[in-house]
Amino acid sequence: MLILTTPTIEGKKINEYLGLVTGDSLLGANMYKDMFSGVRDVVGGRTSKYEEELTNARKLALESMQKKAEEKGANAIIGTRVAYHNLGGTMGNTIMVTVFGTAVSYQK
Template identity: 80%
Template sequence: MLVLTTPSIQGKKINEYYGLVTGESLLGANVYKDMFSGVRDVVGGRTSAYEEELKKAREVALESMKEKAADKGANAVIGVRLAYHNLGGTMGNTIMVTVFGTAVSYEE
């Protein structure tokens, strides 16, 4: 599945637009506790364990979006955007990763 941030596929003809597809993933508050209660894995002021958890959450959201696109018959998602939201409040320090774009089929 081709995933692009651009609104078109250079050199390719889009045959059909299937509409919006999304993917979401939550990074729970317990991740913060787990990372900072034990040994801190900090390199150059960055917490690599936290970055790895964000990467996993982003990959889950992307895979979810791609599955939804494939279910519609698409072979690409264009105009993809990614956002991180701190849900705070009653959700603690939960972070939601959201990804969305337009599912399309194009001539390969």
């Protein structure tokens, strides 16, 4: 399935717009990762563990969105966006990754 950030599929005719599709994934940070990240921030360098976790969370959100698009009969998603939300408070240090776009059927 094509997943594009563009509003069209260049050189292809969109037959039907099937509606909004979304996918979400939560990333919960724990105390040990937070401490390690803090040490890395002080001494410099990248916190690769968090980067890996964010990559996995984004992948899960994209897979969820794709599944919903397939259930609508789509073969592409256009106008895709990714958003990150910090859910502080009672959720602790939790990050939600949300992806959304328009499911479409296009002529291959």
